[in-house]
Amino acid sequence: MLLLKCPKCGQKMKYNSASGMLTKKRKRCVYCGHSFKVTDSIIKKV
């Protein structure tokens, strides 16, 4: 599980992912709907 931060609205959210499959993944923010790259927005692993 990763903790991500939306670059648009700054909200944090958890992301459940298989390790090693992150580079092409995009995540849609559940708060504002903005879609961003997972790898650029990781705060930490939880």
Ligand SMILES: [Zn+2]
């Ligand atoms: Zn957002």
